[in-house]
Amino acid sequence: MKFSLWPYFGLLIWIGSLSGQGTLVDDRFYSPSLDTVRWVDVHLPPGYDPADGARRYPVVYFLHSWGDDHDDYSSSLVPTWDSLIAAGAIAPAILVKPDGSVDPWQGSWYTNSARYGLFEDYIAADLVAYIDSAYHTIPESGQRSVLGHSMGGYGALKMGFKHPDVFHGAASISGVVELRSFSDTLFAWATEDYEGSGPLLPQAGIYSEILYSGAAAFSPNMDRPPYFVDLPFDAAGSRIASIWSRWLQHDPGILATKVAREAYPALYFDCGTTEALWPLTLTFARTLDSLGVPYRFVPVEGAGHSTHLEQRFTTALIFLDSAMREK
16 A cells, blocks of 8 residues: 655555564655655564554664665564564664665765765755654654664664764664774775775775775765775875874764763664674773763674674664653
8 A cells, every 4th residue: 555644755555464563664865965865664563553642752864784775684683572562671762764875886975075975964864854854753852863784784873873863872883983093904904906906996895995985984085086085095005194083083082072961962883792893892892981981882792793683683672762761
């Protein structure tokens, strides 16, 4: 069944509701910040009635990883979400999964960029405004949280730190939570694509593509064809200070220092102890300790970057639910 809920675009496909499960709405809307129509999956809780505006719900926004889009995580996040609501472990709420992918290198990093467009504004402003207009939400920051995995974990922290007036809670699953010591890891990954010889080109392999996607988000250069980015280090792996400083403007550890103490989001993050991101996550935790701000950090023993996701989503969602209940 198709029907219109909002004049911007409003084409919705009601996928269906099963007993004990929520309903998936495969939606799309016009984003003024990107000047285009974007897809978004909206998971409505059991009992949600489009005709009943009296009952309203909190919202959790989920940001996907690099290389994915709004349709992913249907076998891990969504069943976990449904099970937690059915068990009464979290309150009925709306789960929103926007599309954060972008050509040519797949990942927007949920960042405003001359190369990619205004992806931060697309999430924090356009998407939130649309969801509040089209669905029965509680349109208050205290009843909104943002969760993400990998690139999405980075995006969740960025949203929490830069827009605490929009999102009360922020949770990162294996996110890139610290950039200051990330360049050595990133360069090592990229050189694996061509076994240490040759130029750093985006087509060399997956890690080189991730490098270019980050550069397109954090250090775009529209006067430098054909890729229109500045890389943060040279072919030998040495940082280029003037470019790396542009990346650091987007470092979650630095963004954390700019948030007013009274506005600090409810903060959760985890990392698998076998991940390359593990040392960076420990550095991020030390940064938060130095600031004296509250947070919850869960080391996941033996986990890799994308393993044990159902367990990890469960812990993060219960944390966010508790934070929103306290508001």
